[in-house]
Amino acid sequence: MTQTPVAATQVGDPAVAPRTPMTVVRGYVALTKPRIIELLLVTTLPAMVLAAHGLPDWWTVLVTMVGGTLAAGSANALNCFVDRDIDALMRRTGHRPLATHDVSPTGALIFGVLLGVFAVGLMGFTANWLAAGLTALAIGFYVIVYTVLLKRRTPQNIVWGGAAGCMPVLIGWAAVTDSLSWAAVVLFGLVFFWTPPHFWALAIRYREDYARAGVPMLPVVATPAQVSRQILGYSWLTVLTSLVLWPLATGWVYGVLALLAGAGLLIEAYRLNAATKRGEAGKPMRLFHFSNSYLAFVFVAVAVDTFLR
Structure with a gap:
């Protein structure tokens, strides 16, 4: 299918909104897709409560929620990096930071990788390495399996690729019990x-x-x-x-x-x-x-x- 440059211009023209330090900051925050993160965290905490048969200790809850937020932000930022070409062609995603040029592709890539490394390290050193391994698996699965391998190749992309969004419940459970x-x-x-x-x-x-x-x-x-x-x-x-x-x-x-x-x-x-x-x-x-x-x-x-x- 041949794409025209008009579609990309309609949804993200850098001349319309000048790039300022504040738009760059907002852009990096938007890369993490905060509204998606909220739903992921809603599934994590109840899973931890069930695993602990009550409220887990506050430190485990804190590091797991922070680590989960960083991990989801990492996966979402890397997803934006990979999908920056098609995001610019879609009205639903044309406002994303890479489509509007508020953030550079290199900046988004480095930001996503750093968030992921920090998330896995935080989970490993403050919770346990099973939770850290599952965190790394979730990021890798979303970015590589779903975004790179499945999304543009098969209509079953969201069925199998969606498994990445199921990982927070396993991560939360593992953080509490060091098991599944x-x-x-x-x-x-x-x-x-x-x-x-x-x-x-x-x-x-x-x-x-x-x-x-x-x-x-x-x-x-x-x-x-x-x-x-x-x-x-x-x-x-x-x-x-x-x-x-x-x-x-x-x-x-x-x-x-x-x-x-x-x-x-x-x-x-x-x-x-x-x-x-x-x-x-x-x-x-x-x-x-x-x-x-x-x-x-x-x-x-x-x-x-x-x-x-």
């Missing part, structure tokens, strides 16, 4: 199955963006009916996986809350599926926003149930 357990694996699976319907709902909304950039996200290469069916299937897997945790490591409070939240997620998925069957566009962003709330609610339910027991 089946409960941690179930939490990993919950986020793993949640990721495709969450991201595909967003990709439906920005289908033209991904098509313009030549990224084969599922909504670009499949019909709306096919996409909505896969979203529905993964939503069911998400809810069923969340319920596996009930007899394994939680009590009735979590079970009831997970059932209620799961019902809401399935209702939204069925609504989108029904709309596509009628030949309508549906409301994918409604599902996207609800999926954010769903994941946060279920993980908060893990912590609440643990404290009550």
Whole structure:
């Protein structure tokens, strides 16, 4: 697909916004994608609470949250570095610092690497080396497996590449126990199955963006009916996986809350599926926003149930 320079100019023209020290600082912060980090941390702390059967010691919580923030920031900054060409072609990402030239590619690369090195070192020397190893694996998987190898080659990119976003629950668990357990694996699976319907709902909304950039996200290469069916299937897997945790490591409070939240997620998925069957566009962003709330609610339910027991 031939790209025209017009698209890149429309979304990120350095002449429109002069580069100043403040825009550079804001640019480096934006490279870390703070809003994505928030959701990752929401899954980390409840996993730590469940692993500790209560609130872990404050030092472990502090270093894990700081290390997790730095690691996620590293992966996101390196993702921006690799994807700087397609980010400039997409309206959703055209405001990113490399697309607007607020940060140089070299600066973004060095920044991302330094954040990653510091994150792994912090986890290793203050928590344990299992947590540090999982942190390094998460960064590498997101940047190399998802961004470099999968994203531009297969519509299943977010299915397998999304495993990087599941790693915080394992990292948090390992930071507390210096080991892993089946409960941690179930939490990993919950986020793993949640990721495709969450991201595909967003990709439906920005289908033209991904098509313009030549990224084969599922909504670009499949019909709306096919996409909505896969979203529905993964939503069911998400809810069923969340319920596996009930007899394994939680009590009735979590079970009831997970059932209620799961019902809401399935209702939204069925609504989108029904709309596509009628030949309508549906409301994918409604599902996207609800999926954010769903994941946060279920993980908060893990912590609440643990404290009550």
